[in-house]
Amino acid sequence: MDRDQVAAILSEIGTLLELQGESPFRCNAYHNGARVISQLEEDLGSVVREGRLSSLPGIGETLRETITTLVNTGHLPFYDDLKAKVPAGLVQMLRIPGLGPKKVKALHEQLGIDTLEKLQVACDSGQVAKLRGFGGKTQDNILQGLKSLSEMGNRVRLDQAVLVAHGLVEGLRGLPGVKRLEVCGSIRRRRETIKDIDILVSSDDPIPIMEVFVKLPGVIQVTGQGSTKSSVVVQKIMPSGRSLTMNADLRIVSDAQYPFALHYFTGSKEHGIAMRLRAQKYGLKLNEYELAGDAKSVACKDEADIFRGLGLDYIPPELREDTGEMEDAEKHTLPKLIEYRDIRGVFHNHTTYSDGGNTLQEMAEAAQAMGLSYLGIGDHSQSLTIANGLTPERVQAQLKEIDALNKKMKGFRIFKGTECDILADGSMDFDDDLLSKFDYVVASVHSYFKMSREEMTERIVRAVRHPRVTMLGHATGRLLLQRDGYQVDLEAVLKAAAETGTMIEINADPHRLDLDWVHCKRARAMGVMLVINPDAHSTGGLANYFFGVDVARRGWLEKQNVFNTLEADAVAKEFARRKAL
């Protein structure tokens, strides 16, 4: 059983225990354990085999045994018993806003409700309102929740959430009385998927701003309205034509409180808890309004002052996941994170030669207009007929066109590349002779996704070890919220990359963001060079690389860990060096 499966079971055990009315601290220990395992940078199997589980924070004796059993045998009697005792419908009921473990337990014990269907019936007949601790309002809210459960997906992609948040921010910025304004939460931390939107404003006169907020275009429901916090449901039509429904909160505090609120609402929850614990050790209390002790309070004009007040270097939002950033901030060893402006050019882009929407020249001119100094082409190879993959003859034509454009364009360079398929046996879709005509080769899996983990790992490692392969494309093939990646031992892939010097792509298409940030961190530790590739299929897609930089920052990467921070001449020199090997 792998990392994600183990984490999912630990988290489910925590939830099932909550539904049984267990101590919240015991339940939380399982949730915390799940988080620690899901953010593990190494291969879980190795950690278990080498007896290093107990050294992980939050993993004690019980969780060590639990995880070991799951990894070794694939199941756990304790978990099976728990599942048999707690009806699955109760877990479903928790997804309804306003229903937590206590209320679900009461509904189950007093009315025998153990499915969403029975809950609907009980609400329709008015039984729920009669329960102690419930009432008409609660019953209405449950009915509303049941209705929205079907139409509102849980999480959305970062790029979608950014669009929705932008619309709300535009409606608030510049209002009278608005001093500072920022989107916080997981959008500010640049997580790859987002649950809801948190906006923070500082003002001396919050009520009128709240009034505007709950009436902004797209707001279809107001679920709470107070002087410091209001919540709405907002709907927006996306460029794809599909509509998206999300929750959005607005918090308004005084300008003096703003830095504390900004830190608090940026999260993550785990980072916030760690910070408040640290404050306690300083004899201080940290909340969304102040950093203060009995006698004194620490004046902070911005977030950096808060960290400084607790003896820490400034921690960028992307690192606030409680995965070691506090320790490094204390020792002054935090990485100097890569920035958007460090990117000098992009590889792995498609044109009308394969399945892109713009011509070679259009793509190059768009990249130059964005301020980049080079563009790498990586159209599909011959096997991928569905994406109009290039035959060797058409490759020759494209290479010729690149030569012509390179003569024509001033201060800009196009690098010749291919996104060459990794065939089922790990060999490449073009022969070595043709591959050596390119400046660089991106090797990607586009077929036989259902292979066993062992076969897939062997297949990809063979490609990584191929002397003409420069970089590995989308390492797991995942599509966020749509499709899990193929089964592959990334630790083995990274190890091969570290040995051969083959780069690993951070595919910056916001549908993919693959390699993920957790493995970026691991790759950096192993000395693997990463490369941020937009995988653009049109001129608009070139800007994807910003999302790739977000992932890189979450993965603790510095400028020197990312290949395309190099200038064009240095890139050309490196490609030439590799071809001569």
Place this chain on the structure above:
DNA sequence: GCCGTTTTCGGCCCGACTGTTTTCAGTCG
């Protein structure tokens, strides 16, 4: 269930809002 510069037991982050209450429990982030 975890954990330790108030340590091996007794704590465990903290406040807003809602709806049900008549002083507070539950939920959420």
